[in-house]
Structure formats: C-alpha cells, structure tokens
Amino acid sequence: ALKRKGDSSSLVFADLTADEYRQVRDYMWNQPALDIARDSHAKPSENFIFMIDLQLPRKADALRFLDKGAAKPERNARVVVFHGTLGQIKEYVVGPLPIPTYHTDVTRIKYKADVPLSSRTVTIGEYSLLFNFLGRELFGKLDKILKESFDIGTGKALLPYEAMPRGIRSSTGMRVFDIRFKGERIAYELSVQEAMSVYGSNTPGLILTKFLDASIGIGRFAHELARGVDCPYNAVYVDTVRYIDITEPKTFKNSICIFEHDTGRPLRRHFSDFFSNSYGGLANSVLVFRTITAIGNYDYIWDFIFYQSGSVEAKVHATGYISSSYKIHGSLKYGHQVAENTIGNIHTHFINFKVDLDVLGVKNMFQVKDMTFKEVELPWLPGQTAKVPHLVEKTLRTEKEAAQRNGEKIPRYLHIASNQTNRWGHQRSYRLQVISFTGEHLPEGVPEEKSMSWARYKVAITKHKDEEESSTSLHSQNGMLNPPVDFSTFIDDNENIMEQDLVAWVTTGFLHIPHAEDIPNTVTVGNGGGVILRPHNYFDQDPSVDSPDAAYIHPT
Amino acid sequence: ALKRKGDSSSLVFADLTADEYRQVRDYMWNQPALDIARDSHAKPSENFIFMIDLQLPRKADALRFLDKGAAKPERNARVVVFHGTLGQIKEYVVGPLPIPTYHTDVTRIKYKADVPLSSRTVTIGEYSLLFNFLGRELFGKLDKILKESFDIGTGKALLPYEAMPRGIRSSTGMRVFDIRFKGERIAYELSVQEAMSVYGSNTPGLILTKFLDASIGIGRFAHELARGVDCPYNAVYVDTVRYIDITEPKTFKNSICIFEHDTGRPLRRHFSDFFSNSYGGLANSVLVFRTITAIGNYDYIWDFIFYQSGSVEAKVHATGYISSSYKIHGSLKYGHQVAENTIGNIHTHFINFKVDLDVLGVKNMFQVKDMTFKEVELPWLPGQTAKVPHLVEKTLRTEKEAAQRNGEKIPRYLHIASNQTNRWGHQRSYRLQVISFTGEHLPEGVPEEKSMSWARYKVAITKHKDEEESSTSLHSQNGMLNPPVDFSTFIDDNENIMEQDLVAWVTTGFLHIPHAEDIPNTVTVGNGGGVILRPHNYFDQDPSVDSPDAAYIHPT
Ligand SMILES: [Ca+2]
Ligand SMILES: [Ca+2]
Ligand SMILES: [Ca+2]
Ligand SMILES: [Ca+2]
Ligand SMILES: [Cu+2]
Numbered sequence A, B: 001a002l003k004r005k006g007d008s009s010s011l012v013f014a015d016l017t018a019d020e021y022r023q024v025r026d027y028m029w030n031q032p033a034l035d036i037a038r039d040s041h042a043k044p045s046e047n048f049i050f051m052i053d054l055q056l057p058r059k060a061d062a063l064r065f066l067d068k069g070a071a072k073p074e075r076n077a078r079v080v081v082f083h084g085t086l087g088q089i090k091e092y093v094v095g096p097l098p099i100p101t102y103h104t105d106v107t108r109i110k111y112k113a114d115v116p117l118s119s120r121t122v123t124i125g126e127y128s129l130l131f132n133f134l135g136r137e138l139f140g141k142l143d144k145i146l147k148e149s150f151d152i153g154t155g156k157a158l159l160p161y162e163a164m165p166r167g168i169r170s171s172t173g174m175r176v177f178d179i180r181f182k183g184e185r186i187a188y189e190l191s192v193q194e195a196m197s198v199y200g201s202n203t204p205g206l207i208l209t210k211f212l213d214a215s216i217g218i219g220r221f222a223h224e225l226a227r228g229v230d231c232p233y234n235a236v237y238v239d240t241v242r243y244i245d246i247t248e249p250k251t252f253k254n255s256i257c258i259f260e261h262d263t264g265r266p267l268r269r270h271f272s273d274f275f276s277n278s279y280g281g282l283a284n285s286v287l288v289f290r291t292i293t294a295i296g297n298y299d300y301i302w303d304f305i306f307y308q309s310g311s312v313e314a315k316v317h318a319t320g321y322i323s324s325s326y327k328i329h330g331s332l333k334y335g336h337q338v339a340e341n342t343i344g345n346i347h348t349h350f351i352n353f354k355v356d357l358d359v360l361g362v363k364n365m366f367q368v369k370d371m372t373f374k375e376v377e378l379p380w381l382p383g384q385t386a387k388v389p390h391l392v393e394k395t396l397r398t399e400k401e402a403a404q405r406n407g408e409k410i411p412r413y414l415h416i417a418s419n420q421t422n423r424w425g426h427q428r429s430y431r432l433q434v435i436s437f438t439g440e441h442l443p444e445g446v447p448e449e450k451s452m453s454w455a456r457y458k459v460a461i462t463k464h465k466d467e468e469e470s471s472t473s474l475h476s477q478n479g480m481l482n483p484p485v486d487f488s489t490f491i492d493d494n495e496n497i498m499e500q501d502l503v504a505w506v507t508t509g510f511l512h513i514p515h516a517e518d519i520p521n522t523v524t525v526g527n528g529g530g531v532i533l534r535p536h537n538y539f540d541q542d543p544s545v546d547s548p549d550a551a552y553i554h555p556t
C-alpha cells in the first residue's frame, strides 16, 4: 500500500484514512443525544452507524483552494446512521477532521424529505472505496515498475497526465477528481453513479424482487483483483479502506489496479508513397485505472482510460453469472433456456456516469454538431445543383433543450465548450462520444421509474450544484416508489445552461438476452459500453505530436 | 515469407503465386485475337492487362470439395483488361491453372452490361493482396514466435481456430475464407468490400472530385507495416504478391501481420463471497489479422479478431491525413479551420463488410430479437399489473423485410440461425453486433448514390449468389452514374430467405467533422467501427470453458 506524503492539495479529495474513520466513529459514539450502539450486532430497533465516507467540499471552495491559493476547505466526513429508534435513516456531516467537534443532520437538505428506515437489513448496498495515496507517488512507483518490467521508459508517454490523480476515490463507484492534461484541468469529476437492471420473468421471485435488487447500483463489493487475469501481472495494485456495515474500518487489499497497456493498434500512423515515401506513427499506449465490483451474481469491470491524445474514456463491461429462474410454463417469453430446467431471464443493463468537464474553467456551454445534405448550385454549372454535406452547429440554451433521450435521434457530436477559442478561431471543447447498446428503459408512468429516471437520457446536461452530487442515492433501493433522489428533477427546473458550470450525465449499457454461452459466465466481448471524452478544437493540433515515442521513418 | 506446403485444400482459396501470375499473363499475351501490349508503358489506345487475381470457385463446388470429398474445383484466374482498341474494360476468366488453355469474357455475365473505359489513367484502384501460406504452417510459426518471445505457450489458447485460415487472401481488401471454430465452419467468407466517403465543400475541386475519389474503396496500397507501431514487434509479418497496373507480379514485404494480443481485460471472471468465496477467470487473449491500406491521404487499419469464446470481429479504424481545402468565403459551413488558411472538410466514412456466415451448413434463416415492456397481471395480486420485459423474436422471410436501414429503429439482436437446435432446444445462431457512428448517407435520388447503395443499410441480408460476389466493383470509380454493381439490386428481387444460404452485408463508419487535433494525423481513438459475430445458443455453453488458461482459485 502506498502512503500519503507531501502535497497537501490532494487532501481535498483524498479519502478518509483508517485513523480518520475511527475519529469520526468515536465522535459519533460519544454523542449521548444520538444514542448509537457500539455493537456490530446492534438490533434493528437500535441506532447504528451504517457508513462513514468523505464529505466532498463544495466545488467553489475546492477550486478557490486549488486555483486561487485560498485556504484549504475544511475536511469533513459523511456519516449514515440507521436510527432504529426513529425509524429513519439520517445523514450527518461530521467535522472538522482530524478531530471532529460538530455534527449536522443534512438529511432534509440533501433529500428534501425524511428517509424512512424501511429495512434494517441492507443485503447489498453502496460501496465506498477509499484511496490513500497521492498521484505523484503512485506514478513514480508505476513508472519504476514498468521500467523494470519492460525494456522501455514509459513515464514520458504518460507525462501529460502526471498531475492527474490529485484526488481519486470512490463512493458509489470509482471516481476521479481534477483530471488535468498538460497541466490544464479538463474535468473536475468523472465518476460511476449507478448500475441498474430490469428483469423479465413470470416467476414471482424475479418480477419485483430482482427489479429492486437490480436498482442498487454498483454494490459494495470491490474485492482483491486477480493478478494476471483481472489486470496485467505487472499492474500497480492499490488497497482501499471502507467503513460500511461494520464497526472498524476494513482494508481491501489490491482492490484497484493501475497499469499501462498497449492497445495493439497505433494511435496514429501514415504512410505516403505519393510524394515523400515517408512513414510516421505512434503506438497507442494508455493508462488504465480499474476496479471490479462483484454485486451478487454480476461482476462489472470499471475502467477509466487515459490516452496520449488527451482523450479520457469511461468504460464498463459485465461478466459473472446471469440471473436465472426455474423453467415453468410460459418462461420462454422472458428468456432462453440456458441449462437444465433453467431460464436465463431477459434484462437490461443501464449504467450512469457523471462527467463534470470543466473546459478552461467552469463557465461552459453545450454545443451539438451534425451533418446534413443541402442542395447547392455548382459554381461552374449555373442552374445545376448537387447535394452537398453541410456542418450544422447549435448551442443549446436550457437543461430541457439539452436532454438527449435514449431512442430519439441525437446529434452525432455533443460538446462541452468554452467560449475561448483555439488558434484557428474555434471554441475549445471536449466531445462526448457515447458507445451504448441499451434496451428499452422502463416506461415513465411506472412508479419505480423515478428512482432510475437518469436512464431516460443518453446524455443530460445540468447546471452544477453541490446538492446534486449524484444521480442516485444510497437509499434508493429501499424507497423506489418515493426515491430520495429523482434525477429528472435536476432538469425539471429547466435552468439556463449558457456559460454555466455544466455536468453531463451519460447513460450506457446493453440489452441482455441470455443464451447458452452465458454459462458458466457472461463474457466481456460485446457486453459493455462507455463514453469517450475527446478534445475537439481544444488544442491547436494533436497533443500527441509531442510524444517522445513517436516514430518517423524516411526510407531511402 | 512463409512457403506453401502439404494440405491441398487451402489451394481452393489460396491466391495466385508469382509463377501462376506469369503463366496467366503469358497465356493472355499469346492470344493474337486479344492483341495485348507487353509494354508497361502501353498507350491508352492499346490493350493492356490491368490486373490479375484469383477467380474464386463457385461456392457449391468449393463446399463439395471441402465437405464431401468431391474433386478439387478447377483453379482459375480473373484478368481485367483495358481494351483501348474497344474503349471497354473486359474481365476474363482464364484457366485452368497451372497451365491455362482457355479464356472466357465474363464482363456481361458479371455486370449485365459493357463497362466503358472512361479513363485509362486509374490513379487509385482496387488492390489485391495475395497470400502465399497455409494456415497450419503459419500457426506453427506463430506459436513458436510467441513461445520464444513470452514466457507462455499460447498455441493452446488459440487451438479452437487451428483449422481456420484455410484460405485467406484479399482483393477488394482483406478477406478470410472458411473460418472454422472447433472444427466447425462458422463462416464461408468474411471480407472488406468498400470504404467510401462523401465530402462537403464549396471549392470546385472537392465538391465532385473528392466525391468520386472517395468512392474508390479500399485502394491498392497495402505497404510494409512498421514493426512495433503498426503491429506488435513480435507479430508474424507476411508478404503479399500483387499483379496490378504492372507487367510483373510484385511482392510487398510484411504487408500483413498476425499476432496474439492480450486485450488487458478478462474475457470473463467472477468472484463470489456470498456462498463459496471463490474466483474464476480467464484473460482475453485474441488473435489479430491486420492489414493497413494507405489510400492517398487516408490510412485504414483493418483487423479481423478471433476470440477464444468463438466470437469473430471485423474492425476498421481511420488515421492518416484529413482532406482539406484552402479557406475561402463560406468555407466554415463545410468544416472547421484546422491550420493556416486550411479547412478540414466535413465528410462521412462508410465501410462495407461481406459476412457470409454458414451456421451448420448453408441453409440458414435471419432472426431478430428484442425486448419490449408488456403489462402483466401479478400472480399474487389479482387485478394488479406491472410492466414486465418480454422477449420478442421474429424470423424475417424476404430480402426486403430483412433490410435494416441506417437511421431507422433496428432490432437490437440480429442473427443468422440454423434450424438445428442446441441442447436446450434453441436454434443455433451467430449474432451480428454492429458498432457504428455513421453520418447521413447520400440521399437516394442522387444519381451517384447507386454506386454506393450498400450504405443505405446497416445490415442487409441476401440469398447467396456467386454472381453477387461483391457489393461494389473495381470499375465503380469510373462509372458512378451507371455503376457496374448497384448493391440495391441484390435485394430488389426480394427473394425468399428462409432456409437459404444467406450473406449479411454490414455497414459501419463514422461522421468526421475535422478539428484541430486531426493535425498532423487523425487518431484512431473513437474513429472506427465494426461488427462482432457472436455465438448465440450456437453452443450448449461458453466454449472458452475448455481453455487450459482458465484460472480458478478457491481461497481458504
Ligand atoms: Ca437544474
Ligand atoms: Ca463543469
Ligand atoms: Ca436477391
Ligand atoms: Ca451463408
Ligand atoms: Cu446481463
């Protein structure tokens, strides 16, 4: 495990240490008014600390500290308490760390309502991965390992991202803060929000239970990664520390891996025999951050991939066991038989990512671009026309206008843009390219749909709010009919999104019709989706031209 | 270069050797009636052999030989002659090899019309890659190389495909015949057909010239691959021999590479701490066949990827230089400025693959599957209903019904199915999963559109015909207004496709709005597309369970 050192800026996003967890826990235990049980086998009628996690600073405070030299924001914890005595779940902000002196009930501020304690038994919940390292340190180690393992010095290829993992931690899933490329912040946050499935079945157990079961999200099970299978043998493996459904922080060894990977396909190349008989090219070496979460039957592989060209990709693949049911009369309307008396039930996989791009600061706009054929008169043949492709660009002004629904025709290029221009006069932007194969989303009239309303949109754009931290909540699985977070309300107020701090919420996934080859395990091939964030007129030219690994050959 | 040996079955698809080229050329030169010039600098008014290539045997003959022990079909060549004296292009079948004794003019049989010799100067034409090796041999060498280079014996992982590259050659682009997995043929042919682009511009040079220029297809320029950049250093590099626009066969060194690649992501894995605390997984090692063609400014990277799970993927990525034009008034309607006075013009990339799956023989059907929500009464709550996902399956009966147009709502699962069933009673099938980001296709009314009418369809299914060998032709770039091949006519006769030999024609690609980062070269990240052919109830379970590389861990 890597240890914390030096650079204090990472502490803004760094997760709680085992010591900090204990400080927060002890502070809460010592509040007589809260009357919290210290026993890990507390009864449902008692009060119990379910989870401790980092409370993110307000974004404005973090940016003032990171960019303007203001004081470091106070470091706080978020504590989720199951109040058996009240029949409620409450969330507290506890601070300041390292020695807490206060706690505030933020439940109503966060969810605009009380959250009922419908069930003490949370069999599957949110997981909280906690990183305890600094980017610089990690990269130093990575570089050394890669240097030792291979014949090449690789640090240079990764150079553009050296300042990147200032903060990286995970609560609902893997997340990265303050992604910088060539020293410039391109994203404040990139994070997994939710993984949801809806199953088809005619067996009572699956129609609703699985339905709820599947809405949990990413789950809390990120276990040790298998060296050489889950990640390359020489990857850097990082431990995480979590405090959830226990009374002592627990370390999960090697639950994150980070590695450089050669995609086996050049990033770019060109051979010319027309004029110069020359060759230029560059191998596509990428940096991968990975966790794998095993939520009951399913395993999701979560990758954040960093390219030399300044692109960043968030990718998810499903594997593990399919959910199945005993074959009864009529079962085949809901899936295929995959084994003796066993139906693999049809289901959806919907995944939501939060993509808080900050393109040259927080004041951005949402642009869409596409192509259309227009009739044009030929300059040299008056009266004669031809259909010619035209570029169509548009800036969308409000949250509702910007909401790109799944299943509808969506402009092919979606951009978060600055109003600053590059050398050629074009607005500097990052493009969102979504790779998705989702099935139908639950119809909107269905009551439970509100708890997963983010899945209506392939891409939705909202004005950033600290209170709209996530498209889902820890408590959604217990209250789908009256969910603490209904994402659609984020855009219902239809705010102006011109020159605002914008957040893109991206949905990907695939329809899964299980078949015999899903036994024993669903394979990852074709069973995934993601989003690529690509610089588009952000630079004046491709930034990988500076890569020292580029090859140029001029044959004689 | 690998040499031919032993197994004669591969000769059905193996390309012509340098000796065979010369035999065919000499035979043609010696026909007084054809009056063919022997000078490589023949005048446009003379007759000239433009290209020699393998003439594929009729599929029925090849199958009788491969599967029924019938005699090996006669080996023939296809010869394209530019008849300056007639103002026509003619195609001849010349045979039998090795010593030809006859030639037949097949132009009208093939194209139902004469092909005018609009221009002797073919600046960019079809290319013809010619393989000279046998599968068994190649794999032997590959395995040895991989064994020497890495610490692992890899042949076993690739075992299921050992009989695969019986024939592999390329005419319009890379192609593979008789793909067998675990000894069973899954595809008769997988081949690149065409690469097409349509540009937007207001400069006379680009509106039509590029338009035609872009319809050429894959081009004839597959040059030497750069070791370590274009393909991994330790790949097997294969030479090809071509006879096009010359008078002697020419060898292109290392113009194809074949390698095993670790995708860096497990093929499957599952960790369970619920019941058994066990782990199982398998690294995703794939076999890649690659060519890279540089057609003037653009480079296309063509990959056929073979997975241990029985999936086969055809993938294309674009890189190289974008086409650009001098910036004039009004240019920005057609693209972005990407350099001093330079507009990168908006354009489409459309790629067509021929996918002749044979699922347990040639008698197949085309099935589509999808999911829909239906209102269902809850068994335990009479009167109460819920929306529940249902599996919807349909077999499409005619070519027109089966044509899946770009831009329209397409069923999510497309299958070529046998009427034989697997152990669980389901029709054994291969699914086509298309990954595509195409822009608008040229409107159908436009005269040139007929020469690229395959691009109307994301997937089209036709009844196999030897005469419908390709969705395009070598002569299309010279006759776009009256193209020798108009793909849409393949389905205009709307034939019955129930229990027929089916061919899927798959279109992929992307809309390209050039931006500053396309300078100096378009990067491959996000700029590609393809199709994955996936077994779906083809087996009784995932065939990779037999892989000796699978890891199983039961921690104590
Ligand atoms: Ca809002
Ligand atoms: Ca933002
Ligand atoms: Ca037909
Ligand atoms: Ca077929
Ligand atoms: Cu699934």
Ligand SMILES: [Cu+2]
Residues within 6 Å of the ligand: B318, B322, B347, B349, B512, B522
């Ligand atoms: Cu392009």
